[in-house]
Amino acid sequence: MVILDPAHGGADSGAHSEAAEEGTVEKDLVLSIALAMRRELERQGARVVLTRQTDTDVSINDRAAVANGIGGGFFVSLHVGSRGPANTAETYSFGTPHGGAPAAFVPRPVGIDGVPWEDAQAVYVIPSRRFAELLQVELAQKLPRSPDVPQFAAVRQLRVVGHPAVAIELSSVAEENPESLQKTAGPLAGALLRAIAAYRQTAEGRP
Amino acid sequence: MSRALRITVLLLVLAVLAGLLELPALRLQVLRFERQEQNEEEARREVIRPGPEGQEQPREKVAIYWLSADDPGQLAAVETPLAMGTEPVERARAALESLITGAPTPEQRPLPAETTLLAFYLLPDETAVADFSDALSHRLPSGIATEQLALDAITRTLHAAVPQVRRLRILIDGREAETLAGHVDVSGAFDLTLMPPSGPAAAPAAPSKEQKPAGKAEAPAEPKPKSR
Numbered sequence: 001m002v003i004l005d006p007a008h009g010g011a012d013s014g015a016h017s018e019a020a021e022e023g024t025v026e027k028d029l030v031l032s033i034a035l036a037m038r039r040e041l042e043r044q045g046a047r048v049v050l051t052r053q054t055d056t057d058v059s060i061n062d063r064a065a066v067a068n069g070i071g072g073g074f075f076v077s078l079h080v081g082s083r084g085p086a087n088t089a090e091t092y093s094f095g096t097p098h099g100g101a102p103a104a105f106v107p108r109p110v111g112i113d114g115v116p117w118e119d120a121q122a123v124y125v126i127p128s129r130r131f132a133e134l135l136q137v138e139l140a141q142k143l144p145r146s147p148d149v150p151q152f153a154a155v156r157q158l159r160v161v162g163h164p165a166v167a168i169e170l171s172s173v174a175e176e177n178p179e180s181l182q183k184t185a186g187p188l189a190g191a192l193l194r195a196i197a198a199y200r201q202t203a204e205g206r207p
Numbered sequence: 208m209s210r211a212l213r214i215t216v217l218l219l220v221l222a223v224l225a226g227l228l229e230l231p232a233l234r235l236q237v238l239r240f241e242r243q244e245q246n247e248e249e250a251r252r253e254v255i256r257p258g259p260e261g262q263e264q265p266r267e268k269v270a271i272y273w274l275s276a277d278d279p280g281q282l283a284a285v286e287t288p289l290a291m292g293t294e295p296v297e298r299a300r301a302a303l304e305s306l307i308t309g310a311p312t313p314e315q316r317p318l319p320a321e322t323t324l325l326a327f328y329l330l331p332d333e334t335a336v337a338d339f340s341d342a343l344s345h346r347l348p349s350g351i352a353t354e355q356l357a358l359d360a361i362t363r364t365l366h367a368a369v370p371q372v373r374r375l376r377i378l379i380d381g382r383e384a385e386t387l388a389g390h391v392d393v394s395g396a397f398d399l400t401l402m403p404p405s406g407p408a409a410a411p412a413a414p415s416k417e418q419k420p421a422g423k424a425e426a427p428a429e430p431k432p433k434s435r
Contacts, residue, residue: 007390014389015349026349060385079390082348084280092351153355156385156392167390169351 001047001073002192003066005157006034007167010057015082017173024178027055030078033170036185037078037192044193049073061117064160068120074131074196075165077157080181084171087180089139089188091150092167093132094121094158120162131164134198138191139168143184164199264290270367271305272360273315280352282317282360284367295369299335300327302368306360317360319346325381333373334396335365341380347388354391366399373400 007030008014014026031052038048049070051063067075084090121128132150140146150166158165168188170181266288275283289305291298303324310316321342329335347357362375374396378384387393 012389079351081350081352083350083353090352151352151355153351153390154358154392155351155390156394157390159392167351172350 001049001070002041002196003049003051003070003073003075003163004034004037005051005063005067005075005077006030007077007079007157008057009052009055012057015080015173017175024080024173024175026080026173029080029170029173029178029181031055032182033185033188034078036182037189040186040189041193044189046193046196060157061160063157064117064120064162067165068160068162070163073163074192074199075158075161075163076192077155077165077167079167079169081169081172083174084169085145086171086175087143087184088146088171089143089184090147090169090171091132091136091139092153092155092158092169093125093128093150094155094165095125095129095152117160119159121159121165124162124164127164128158128166130202131195131199132166134202135166135168135191135195138194139188142187142191264292267291269302269305270364271302271309272317272363272367273306273310274317274356274360276311276315279314280356282356282363284363285311291368295371296327296329299329299337299365299369299372300324302364303327303337303361306364317357318343321346329372333371334376335369335372335374336376336378337361337365338378338381344379344384344388349388349390351390354387354389358387358391358393358397362397362399374398 006027008027009031010027012027014030016025017023031054034050035053038050041048049066051066052058067073081090129150129152136146136148136150140148153167155167158167170184175181268286269289269291270284271287272282272284275281277283287305287309289301291301307316307318307322307324308320313320319342321340323340323342324337325340326338327335343357347353358377361377365372365375376383376396377387377393379393383394385392385394
């Protein structure tokens with residue numbers, strides 16, 4: 001099961017190009033890419049759940065609720081950044097920033113009722129990193145100039161997800177021709193399926 | 208005209224005269240208030256600016272982490288001569304102010320130039336609290352990469368200037384924020400003790416659980432089985 005999360009939506013536009021009035025906004029781009037990815041993934045036999053299918057502002061916890069209610073899967077949050085080389089993709093998993101400031105993130109205390117919602121990702125940090133590594137290798141092949149290794153970042157959405165979870169950030173809303181970004185949906189879906197297959201293989205190969 | 212009416216008119220004339228005399232003073236006061244409002248932001252900057260660079264404040268070279276001139280996707284430390292003082296709070300303010308306003312070029316700013324460090328204090332347990340104006344949130348280009356770079360720039364610059372600070376909490380306009388600009392989590396404290404003194408990070412580490420108060424829930428239950 002693939003849980004696709006088109007970030008932002010509704011009043012929350014996310015990143016936007018300089019000409020904000022008629023320019024590109026992240027929420028629209030990620031939704032159209034996610035819908036195209038779903039078609040491609042389903043065509044190849046994968047099961048897909050979207051955290052939003054329309055231009056609505058779904059909260060971080062509601063998105064996590066959709067994901068965490070599913071008994072096994074891979075969570076992929078889709079983003080388009082403000083900057084960066086055109087038509088490249090960078091994968092992030094939740095954790096200590098790597099290569100940048102290695103400040104470890106200390107989760108906020110959770111309620112005494114003991115529901116560890118805020119830290120759902122904590123036990124998935126290593127699986128998520130492995131998934132991110134496999135995915136970034138595939139992305140670097142399909143979208144040239146993308147880096148070979150993923151990054152760590154304290155992405156708020158990933159923190160509350162109880163699955164191997166990554167965020168993909170495409171570059172960027174500054175792109176003059178947003179159609180070129182929409183065309184990445186096919187390569188993204190292909191990379192995702194190959195990474196999931198590789199992940200399963202290595203997971204099954206382990207004791 | 209009756210006597211009462213004459214007295215009333217006289218009183219009214221006196222009141223108008225008194226009002227006319229008072230008017231210039233009132234106008235001055237209104238103008239003063241307007242100017243005060245305009246200057247509030249600048250005044251905040253003035254108040255929190257490190258002390259005058261007098262003879263008793265020698266300059267020292269401090270690493271400030273701006274965006275690299277060669278690769279804007281990376282941070283690069285620039286040894287910057289600053290009047291730092293000796294107090295940790297004073298040093299932190301000087302370094303963070305320089306991070307915001309002192310970048311060699313506008314393209315190398317990891318934080319928006321409009322950002323103001325509203326307050327900086329140090330708690331007895333060596334947790335620092337840095338309160339930034341909401342320009343940090345609203346003027347920062349939204350995105351995982353840009354937000355993580357801004358956060359890294361703050362933590363690395365602070366760690367270089369004041370190594371004794373163990374944890375950092377970031378507030379936006381005096382309040383705890385969920386994310387910096389929509390993506391990166393700033394709701395908790397950042398542990399600065401795990402930062403190496405310099406160079407790139409070594410092995411990746413899982414989010415630390417050490418700072419949880421006793422009696423709170425620990426790690427979540429075991430991972431669910433991964434199957435379709």
